[in-house]
Amino acid sequence: MSVPAHAADRPHAGLFVTFEGGDGAGKTTQSTLLQEWLERSGRTVVRTREPGGTEVGVLVRDIVLHHRGDIAPRAEALLYAADRAHHIATVVRPALDRGDTVIQDRYLDSSVAYQGAGRVLGRDEVRDLSLWATEGLLPDLTVLLDLDPRVARERLDADDKPFDRLEAEREGFHVRVRTEFLALAEAEPDRFLVLDATRPAADLADAVRARVGGMLPDAP
Ligand code: TYD
Numbered sequence: 001m002s003v004p005a006h007a008a009d010r011p012h013a014g015l016f017v018t019f020e021g022g023d024g025a026g027k028t029t030q031s032t033l034l035q036e037w038l039e040r041s042g043r044t045v046v047r048t049r050e051p052g053g054t055e056v057g058v059l060v061r062d063i064v065l066h067h068r069g070d071i072a073p074r075a076e077a078l079l080y081a082a083d084r085a086h087h088i089a090t091v092v093r094p095a096l097d098r099g100d101t102v103i104q105d106r107y108l109d110s111s112v113a114y115q116g117a118g119r120v121l122g123r124d125e126v127r128d129l130s131l132w133a134t135e136g137l138l139p140d141l142t143v144l145l146d147l148d149p150r151v152a153r154e155r156l157d158a159d160d161k162p163f164d165r166l167e168a169e170r171e172g173f174h175v176r177v178r179t180e181f182l183a184l185a186e187a188e189p190d191r192f193l194v195l196d197a198t199r200p201a202a203d204l205a206d207a208v209r210a211r212v213g214g215m216l217p218d219a220p
Contacts, residue, residue: 024153
């Protein structure tokens, strides 16, 4: 499905940008650089993330990332969807209706990649669940920071932080996640900007700015 790039064609006054990619791909760094750039030009930015962008979401995040026992795959998918439903209804939609720019770390493509492909629940089922949860909200732009899971693992090891439930999954899981992200980007080329996450952070930030700049309400 093709998503309109121009402000006048969008269903809301604001701009909804999501960052996706495997763990360790550099989403947080790029989100921060984009936020700083937009704020320097006087724009109002709401920076948020899933899971955990609301008070309820913080509770859900703790379950999905840190619960010690098993969680059935469908329950995991529903927990992410519940976090998302509350987050979109109470934070993201109101911000987009006000005309703000929302920069979000992870959204429904993460569910399709991690639960749909990683947990093998199926692309369409998981996507439909998220679309139901969010009343059909899709990002105006999704930046996919693509990284080989082996390189990602080296970055995470160097970080020296304990792995969460998803990070601790085996390599095959993360390979399925990466492959699915790339397939999603190929299916919706107008919505996605795919970048090689091994490029220097400053180059990546330039590429993101070039794309976002053309989507701002006062762009030609
Ligand atoms: P993230 O916030 O990127 O982790 P970190 O704080 O370590 O950077 O994401 C948390 C994990 O949740 C990540 O491994 C991906 C996973 N996830 C899903 O499996 N499904 C989803 O729908 C989302 C949003 C995240």
